[in-house]
Amino acid sequence: MIVYVLCFILFLTGLYGVLTKRNIIKIVIGLSIMEFSLFLFLSLIGYINQGIAPIVVDGMEKARYVDPLPQAMVLTAIVIGLATNAMLLAIAIRIYRKYGTFDVRKINSLKG
Amino acid sequence: MEIILSVILGFMIIGAIFALNAKDLLSALISCGVVGYGLVICFLLLKAPDLAIVQIVVETITLIIMVAVVLNSTREELKEKTQIKVNDISYINTRYIINIAVVLVFAVLLLYFFAQAIDILDPFGWHKTRMSTAYILDAAAKTGSANLVTGVVFDFRGYDTLGEATILFTAVIGILTILRIKSKKV
Amino acid sequence: MKGMTSIVKTVTRIVVGVIFIYGIYIIVHGHLTPGGGFAGGAIISGALILLVLSFGSDILKLKGREEGSSITESIAILIFLVLAAAAFLLGTKIFFNNFLPKGKVGELISAGVIPLYNIAVGVEVAAAIFTIFLALIIYKEEVSK
Numbered sequence: 001m002i003v004y005v006l007c008f009i010l011f012l013t014g015l016y017g018v019l020t021k022r023n024i025i026k027i028v029i030g031l032s033i034m035e036f037s038l039f040l041f042l043s044l045i046g047y048i049n050q051g052i053a054p055i056v057v058d059g060m061e062k063a064r065y066v067d068p069l070p071q072a073m074v075l076t077a078i079v080i081g082l083a084t085n086a087m088l089l090a091i092a093i094r095i096y097r098k099y100g101t102f103d104v105r106k107i108n109s110l111k112g
Numbered sequence: 113m114e115i116i117l118s119v120i121l122g123f124m125i126i127g128a129i130f131a132l133n134a135k136d137l138l139s140a141l142i143s144c145g146v147v148g149y150g151l152v153i154c155f156l157l158l159k160a161p162d163l164a165i166v167q168i169v170v171e172t173i174t175l176i177i178m179v180a181v182v183l184n185s186t187r188e189e190l191k192e193k194t195q196i197k198v199n200d201i202s203y204i205n206t207r208y209i210i211n212i213a214v215v216l217v218f219a220v221l222l223l224y225f226f227a228q229a230i231d232i233l234d235p236f237g238w239h240k241t242r243m244s245t246a247y248i249l250d251a252a253a254k255t256g257s258a259n260l261v262t263g264v265v266f267d268f269r270g271y272d273t274l275g276e277a278t279i280l281f282t283a284v285i286g287i288l289t290i291l292r293i294k295s296k297k298v
Numbered sequence: 299m300k301g302m303t304s305i306v307k308t309v310t311r312i313v314v315g316v317i318f319i320y321g322i323y324i325i326v327h328g329h330l331t332p333g334g335g336f337a338g339g340a341i342i343s344g345a346l347i348l349l350v351l352s353f354g355s356d357i358l359k360l361k362g363r364e365e366g367s368s369i370t371e372s373i374a375i376l377i378f379l380v381l382a383a384a385a386f387l388l389g390t391k392i393f394f395n396n397f398l399p400k401g402k403v404g405e406l407i408s409a410g411v412i413p414l415y416n417i418a419v420g421v422e423v424a425a426a427i428f429t430i431f432l433a434l435i436i437y438k439e440e441v442s443k
Contacts, residue, residue, distance in 0.1 A: 003114055003236055006121040008226055010128060012219055017132040019218070020211040025137055025182060029144045032174075033128050036151050039167075040121075043158050046244075049113075049237040053159045054260035055332065056252045066159045067244045068251075068260045074163055075265060076276045079336055079423070082170050083283035086430045089181050090287045093434065096185045161332035165324070169340040173427060176347065180435050256408050257329035265334070266415045274382065277375055277419060280426045284371065287430060293437045 003044055010037040024092050024102045028085060035081045039074050046070040114236060117154060124150045137182050145175050162261050299436060301354035310352040317345040325420040326413065330406070335416040339423030346428050355436050367432065371425035378418040381411060 014037060017030020046067030054068040092102065099107055124147050131143035148171035155164040234240060241248070247264060255263040265273055301307065324331075325338030350357060407413075 001230065001236060003117050003121065004230060004233070006118060006125065008222075010121065010125055012222070013125060013128045013132070015218060015222075016215050017128075019215055021132065023137070025178070026132060026140065028178075029131055029140060032144060033131070033147055036124075036147055039163075040151060040154055043155065043160055043163065044236065045233070046239060047158050047237060048239050048241075051159060053161055053332065054248075056258045056260065065248055065260065067239060067241055068264050069244050069247065071160050071163060071261050072264045072269060072272075074160075075166060075261070075334075075336060076272055078163070078166050078170055079276060080279055082174060082427070083280055085174055086177065086434070087283055087286055087290075089177060089434060090290045093181060093185075094290060102186065162334060162337060165333060165337040166340060169337070169344055173340070173344065173347065173431070176351075177431065177434055255412065256410055257412055259329050259332065259334070261332075262329050262334045262412065262416070266412050267410075270382070270415075273415075273419065274378070277378060277422055280423065281371065281375055284368070284426050284429050284433075287433050288368070291433060291437070293433055 004041070007037050007041045007044065010040075022103055022105060024088075024095065024104055027104070028088050028092070031088070032081070032085060035077070039077060042070045042074050042077075113157070117157060120150050120154055120157075137186075138179070141175065141178050141182065144178075145171065148174075162259075299355040301356075302352045306352045310348060314345050314349055317348070318342060321345060321420075321424075325416055327406070328416040329408070329412050335419030336423055338416075339420040340427060342420065342424040343427035343431075346424070347431050350431075350436070358432075358436070367425050367429045371422055371429060374418055374422035374425060378415065378422065381414055381418065 011034055014030045014032075014034030017033065018027055021027055021030065046069065048064060048066055051064045051066040054065045054071070095107060096102060099109075127143045127146035127150070131140045131147070134140040134143065148167070152164050152168045152171070155161075155167060247268065248260065251260050251263045251268070252258065255267045257263040257267075321338045321341035321344075323338075324333035324341060325335060328334040328338065
């Protein structure tokens with residue numbers, strides 16, 4: 001059970017990064033850490049003691065396989081995480097080109 | 113098994129805490145890489161080789177892109193003040209305290225739901241495959257593929273793969289539109 | 299964007315072919331060994347990124363137009379949709395069905411339509427990641443000049 005608690009602490013660390021930091025690159029790093037903790041949690045749920053990888057080999061039909069369904073979900077989620085990070089970095093490049101800084105509190109040219 | 117996973121998770125947590133509090137942006141990115149590569153070792157210990165291959169390549173590509181973006185811009189990190197001086201009397205910065213308080217409120221709220229979820233889950237390693245028994249017994253015969261994860265991803269749950277290909281395509285179109293890249297005829 | 303030193307260029311000439319062939323091997327054997335379309339596509343894009351990073355962006359100007367990777371990605375996802383819709387017209391009237399014959403488990407030609415899906419997804423993922431890299435790193439400099 002202690003692995004579940006450590007995974008939750010990693011999630012809280014990522015949440016701290018998203019909520020409190022001012023730099024936009026730190027916000028992207030925090031979001032990435034939150035996603036890693038979720039991938040690990042989904043893989044931890046499907047593990048069976050002394051199981052083997054889910055590949056069928058001739059001669060071992062009734063072996064104990066690790067659950068393949070959470071692995072299929074995480075496979076899709078990893079590539080989606082890459083797409084999200086890439087779009088956030090494109091927005092960060094645009095912000096730097098226009099304002100000259102990465103600070104999220106100074107991008108307020110609609111005020112005043 | 114639990115002890116090795118706990119040690120690696122401990123390294124990942126230390127790397128994550130350092131990545132968010134570093135003063136130089138390049139050091140923060142390298143610590144983020146530590147978290148990603150530790151995850152690859154965890155995937156190999158949990159007997160998931162497909163995920164390990166995808167995660168190691170995607171993590172390397174993400175690090176390359178982020179380092180290039182940071183090196184083309186600024187490298188400094190903005191300092192957060194904990195005490196303000198007004199007329200030579202130092203007050204405590206209220207924004208700093210409100211930040212910590214909001215994070216603690218969210219942490220307590222999530223901890224309550226996490227405790228309820230842990231009661232329902234089986235202990236680590238004793239997973240009862242309620243839904244997957246039908247998939248494991250029939251996958252090799254019905255789909256014909258020896259790799260069960262590929263059979264599930266492309267045959268039983270093919271719509272999820274179609275949706276994911278659409279998301280990648282939309283992300284590429286979005287990036288080309290945000291940066292306003294037009295093609296040049298040579 | 300300038301290239302790197304001559305040591306890096308010599309090693310790249312030797313290694314890039316090996317990485318490319320390894321990526322194709324993981325895509326084609328996706329239904330027998332661990333891997334599949336996404337892993338192989340990412341490895342092929344890694345080989346292309348290595349080529350651009352070590353020789354500079356002049357290597358892209360060998361072709362006439364510079365947006366070939368974007369067109370490749372669109373064609374690959376179109377092939378994926380055509381394969382999924384082909385099951386609707388031939389055979390049974392179900393969208394996304396596995397309609398080619400499934401051979402013996404464990405051979406290279408087996409598992410119906412799954413190897414074709416693997417190839418289409420692999421080409422699409424490789425072209426998408428390479429287009430993202432080009433848009434964020436190389437085109438960005440040429441726009442701001």
